[in-house]
Amino acid sequence: MKLANKRPFVTTLFLRPILLLLTLIGNYTGICKKLNVAAAELVEAKAVCATRLRLRLRQAQATATCIVTLIVLIFAGAGTAVSVQAITPNQAIDGLQQLAAQAEENGSIRVLVQLDLPFRAEGELETDAAVQAQQANIDGLQNMVLEQMADTNTAVIATFKYIPYLALELDAAALETLAALPAVVAIEEDIPVPPALSSSIPVIGADAAWSVGYTGAGQTVAILDTGVDTNHAAFTTGGNRIVAQGCYSTTNASYSATTVCPGGVEEATGAGTGVDCTAVVGPTNSKAQSDCGHGTHVASIAAGDDGGSIVGVAPDANIIAIQIFSLFNSTTYCGGFSNCVLTFTSDQILGLEHVYELRNSYNIASVNMSLGGGQYFATCDSDSRKAAIDNLRAVGIATVIASGNDGYRDSIGAPSCISSAISVGATDDVDNVASFSNIAPFIDLVAPGVSIFAAVPGGAGTKQGTSMATPHVAGAWALFKQAVPTASVDEALAAFQAGAVLVDDNRSGGVETDLARLNINNAINSYVTGLSVAVTASEDYLLPDDLVEFTVQITNNTGSVASQVVLTAPIPQPLSLDAALLSGDAAVVDGQIVWTTGQTLNPGQSLTRTVSFVVKN
Incomplete structure (x- = not known):
């Protein structure tokens, strides 16, 4: 009798989730069918209904799981121990x-x-x-x-x-x-994180790109930082090149954080909002950045030009200045200092979304984020910033991020560890990896970041850090996009890495080799849709003492004249070449085959040369 009495109860338990599912399906299907909207709106309505239905089904599934567990307990034998782990x-x-x-x-x-x-x-x-x-x-x-x-x-x-x-x-x-x-x-x-704290221009080949007309004209670089001194001559000489501004900052008593946006608001856009230069942030002996010093320095490296000593990588590019930092008065968050400036992840995402909203108003080549923290030995694609970076990348905008200044030899900080970001480490002007730079096997590029002379509020000064290396790349992206406006981020990065000078991490404990040090002139010259390169080898495989011939043909596919082109190709290890037996216009320089065309190429013109050498081992 007891068992018979329980049967209707058990039947009800089984039927309840089924009835719930049917009811939900019926309700939401009916809602979607009753929507009398235009075609585009119907797509949206279906998407919303589908998502809500899916969530309700998950709830019903969870209910059904609990019911099945209960049924197992009901029918368990008196002498049987049933172990059920509650999963919440x-x-x-x-x-x-x-x-x-x-x-x-x-x-x-x-x-x-x-x-x-x-x-x-x-x-x-x-x-x-x-x-x-x-x-x-x-x-x-x-x-x-x-x-x-x-x-x-x-x-x-x-x-x-x-x-x-x-x-x-x-x-x-x-x-x-x-x-x-x-x-x-x-x-x-x-999590709030801190900023990642002239001779470099020829090192990265920017002056060579300028000489053929690539100065960043018509392109825009977005600077997400501590604010930019919009009145500085580096941005106003020849006309104001700061074309848009924004501010995303936070006031939160729990974190001892205060917004630095004008008027004490937490979000603002328009003229004057990307500036935090009127008040000094903390005493000079604190860890705080004075006013907008960091952001001004970074912006001028990417795209400054005062007509004199301060010249950035893309001197004719425009700038979007977005202030994303907050003032913290807390020794807990400021590493023992009385105050500092830090940026919340949420404010960074708001800044990235604002750049995305401006994508149709300006030709935005890149976003510069000289900030971050933490230690990541692999990509960190669970980071919430990835979705915003993906949106930008899908419309051709690179998000260029500093790797961090902890001196790690095998890891980098966040958000540079996001796979769709462009991560940047630092070198000096003679291609030594900077002592402070984070480096990892998956880092994208390195660029000069030691003793960089650039603008500071009211003048100029020298700073160093991966913060300074990053705008070299962000500015170079503007040069590249001027040369190849239709290039995707993937295509541009491939060109940057193909044209890079390879350097090794020779610091104590350094293990990474063939790091791609930025050379923007090489990147522009090597881009396949501008200058196509066809190479034919006389042999499919090589043996010691073989004579090998390479036929190299370069075609200018652009609509303008290409000046003297220099191609470089690393010699595959463990091969070495007998430089004395080289023929043609090539040479072996620092472990690379270097070939100079020696002449300009008109649009559509091709040039063919044969290079031969002997394999030594």
Whole structure:
């Protein structure tokens, strides 16, 4: 009788999740069918409905799992021990316990929340309707989560328009509620990080690029930093080249942080907003950056020109100045100093999204981020900034980021470790890796960053760091995009690496070899859609003492005259060549085959030469 009495209960348990699923499917299908909207809006509505339905199905699935567990317990034999491990949604969130402990200790914590939503960079979506649908989906899911958190102690820091993330501040109890929501797949702390603290121009071949007309004209570099002295002669000589400004900064008593945006607001755009030069940030003996010194120096390396001693890599490029730092008055966050400037990840994402919004107003070649922290031995693509960087990369904008100044030989900081970013380490003017530079096997480029002379508020000064190496690359990107406007980030990076001078990390403990040191003139010359290079070898394989001939043909596919072209190719190890037996116009220089055309090429013209050498081993 007892068993018979339980059967209807068990049947109900089994039917309940099925009925729930059918009801949900019916309800949401009906909602979608009843929407009387235009075609593009229907796509958006379907996307929102599909996402919400998927989340409800996940909730129902979780209910069904609990019911099955209960049924197993009901039918377990009296003498049978059944071990059931409770699995809660919280356990799926990496680092949740640590975040909860911080929230408990400090009263609250700032976090970035990744939402369970399929995401593609907008530039990879096929239609405008698909872009609008994805944005509507993001907005709908953000609102759903915020509705579910309405009764908790949660403050909204930011809702992002283009990526499926939220920035929130909440207490420990609210964090637990958030982590249990089916729509939440990852939570990370909104960590504040610091900035990554003339002779370099010929080192990277910028002056050679200038000589054939590539000065960055018509291109724009976005500087996400501590602000730029917009009145400095480096940016106003010949006309104001700071074409847009913005500020994303934070006031938060829990972090002892104060916004530096004009008027004490936390977000602003327009003239005067990308400037934090009117007040000194901290005493001179603090760790703080004085006013906008760091950002001004960085911006002038990328694209400054005062008509005199200060000349950046792309002197005719325009600048978008976006201030993303906040003033911290806390020895805890400032490493024992009374104050400092740091930037929250959420403010960085807001700055990146603002650049993305300006993509159709300016020809933006690159974004410079001379900031970061941490230590990563591999790419860090779970970082919340990746989605924003992906959006930029998909529309041809490179996000160039400093590797950090901790002197690591095998790792770099975040966000430079994001695979879709362009990571940059530092060298000196004679191609030694800088003592402070982080280097890793997966770093993209290195560039001069030691004793760099550039603008500071009211004058000029010398600084060093991967912060100074990074704008060399960001500015060079503007030169490259002027030469090849249609190049994607992948194509440009391939050209930068193909044209690079290879250097080794010879520091104590350094192990990386063939690091790609920037040479923008080589990069422009080697780009295949501008100058195509066809190489034919006389032998498919090589033996010692073989005579090998290479026929090299260069074709100028551009619409303008190409001046003298220099091609360099590293000699594959462990081969070495007998330089005395070389013929043709080539030579062996520092372990590379170097061939100079010796003449200009008109549009469509080709030039063919034969180079021969003997393999020694």
